[in-house]
Amino acid sequence: MGAINISNVGKVYPNGTRALEDVNIEINDGEFVVLVGPSGCGKTTLLNCIAGLLDLTDGQIWIEDDNVTWKEPKDRHIGMVFQSYALYPSMTVEKNLSFGLRMMGTAKDLINEKIKKAANLLQINELLKRKPSQLSGGQRQRVAIGRALVRDAKVFLFDEPLSNLDAKLRAELRYEIKKLHRDLSNTMIYVTHDQIEAMTLADRISVMKDGLIQQLDTPKQIYNKPANLFVAGFIGSPSMNFLKAKFDKSNQNIIVGKKQIDISKYENINNLMNDQEVVFGIRPENINIEKNENSIQCKVELVEPMGADTLVWTSVEGNPISIRLEGSSNFNLNDEISISFDINKSSIFDSKSEERI
Ligand code: ATP
Numbered sequence: 001m002g003a004i005n006i007s008n009v010g011k012v013y014p015n016g017t018r019a020l021e022d023v024n025i026e027i028n029d030g031e032f033v034v035l036v037g038p039s040g041c042g043k044t045t046l047l048n049c050i051a052g053l054l055d056l057t058d059g060q061i062w063i064e065d066d067n068v069t070w071k072e073p074k075d076r077h078i079g080m081v082f083q084s085y086a087l088y089p090s091m092t093v094e095k096n097l098s099f100g101l102r103m104m105g106t107a108k109d110l111i112n113e114k115i116k117k118a119a120n121l122l123q124i125n126e127l128l129k130r131k132p133s134q135l136s137g138g139q140r141q142r143v144a145i146g147r148a149l150v151r152d153a154k155v156f157l158f159d160e161p162l163s164n165l166d167a168k169l170r171a172e173l174r175y176e177i178k179k180l181h182r183d184l185s186n187t188m189i190y191v192t193h194d195q196i197e198a199m200t201l202a203d204r205i206s207v208m209k210d211g212l213i214q215q216l217d218t219p220k221q222i223y224n225k226p227a228n229l230f231v232a233g234f235i236g237s238p239s240m241n242f243l244k245a246k247f248d249k250s251n252q253n254i255i256v257g258k259k260q261i262d263i264s265k266y267e268n269i270n271n272l273m274n275d276q277e278v279v280f281g282i283r284p285e286n287i288n289i290e291k292n293e294n295s296i297q298c299k300v301e302l303v304e305p306m307g308a309d310t311l312v313w314t315s316v317e318g319n320p321i322s323i324r325l326e327g328s329s330n331f332n333l334n335d336e337i338s339i340s341f342d343i344n345k346s347s348i349f350d351s352k353s354e355e356r357i
Pocket of ligand 1: 019042193
């Protein structure tokens with residue numbers, strides 16, 4: 001239960017804003033899919049279309065064998081958790097949890113049983129008699145998740161549920177949500193602009209921009225083989241380093257300003273054409289400080305100790321480059337360093353199409 005098929009979905013708002021364009025996602029039963037992308041890319045619009053809170057302009061949405069495109073939200077067997085909690089302020093936690101079930105006329109015993117189970121799972125047993133105003137942000141969000149849980153939904157939709165919480169609580173609840181998914185195995189769709197949440201929670205991530213899906217894949221693939229420059233720059237912190245370059249086929253180099261970098265080990269080198277304008281992308285952890293026939297001389301411009309890691313900033317031909325090193329590394333401003341790139345872990349993009357080669 002709980003497989004979702006989003007087919008050719010488009011959404012134009014009454015004022016003419018096109019928020020979604022030909023979105024296609026097949027979500028497997030029990031899968032955790034995260035929708036991620038910059039503000040305004042259409043994440044919430046897509047979630048609201050799935051929930052039935054917005055009508056589609058084009059396309060269809062199926063949940064299992066049921067075409068729910070024009071069904072009321074209440075008939076979609078969906079539980080939704082919002083950023084704003086949306087709890088009833090005058091009701092106790094217990095009443096908030098039971099509200100939907102009471103409206104449906106569920107038997108009292110069954111309601112109590114479900115509340116007990118959800119309260120145990122979310123560790124909110126002690127809070128059942130309190131009102132929302134007597135809870136912390138993290139506790140309120142647990143109640144909001146509990147309210148979705150008691151409804152026996154096939155699918156859970158989360159719209160930035162953690163973005164109102166501080167960093168520590170966010171990490172704690174992220175862990176709870178991941179455990180919840182492990183234990184319940186429901187299909188979950190989760191909207192965030194936090195890439196750490198996306199990477200840690202998702203079975204698959206859908207990276208969106210301007211209403212279009214840019215890449216839909218596992219966190220590993222998205223991180224290691226970004227489909228285009230946008231995805232490469234959006235996922236990862238600090239961002240992937242980029243160098244504008246031109247390919248020289250005769251000696252399998254790319255030319256960056258006055259420097260040459262041997263890319264003969266690049267996985268798809270055969271797809272590159274002579275003189276092709278490219279962008280060379282390399283993650284901070286795939287740069288080594290070592291001298292060899294391929295290394296480039298540069299100077300340390302900034303050092304950021306981050307505990308487990310140290311970030312060392314330098315530049316190559318005017319392009320800023322960040323290098324992730326062990327926390328124990330000891331570099332100082334203006335130190336001369338030689339850097340070399342793990343070419344088999346790099347990504348090369350065509351300058352015009354911005355697609356990965
Ligand atoms: P955020 O991360 O800021 O919440 P988002 O990715 O969820 O952004 P949406 O809220 O889905 O983005 O908005 C997508 C586009 O649709 C944006 O250009 C937005 O301005 C527009 N939009 C959203 N709601 C409406 C509305 N009710 N009427 C007109 N345009 C809207």
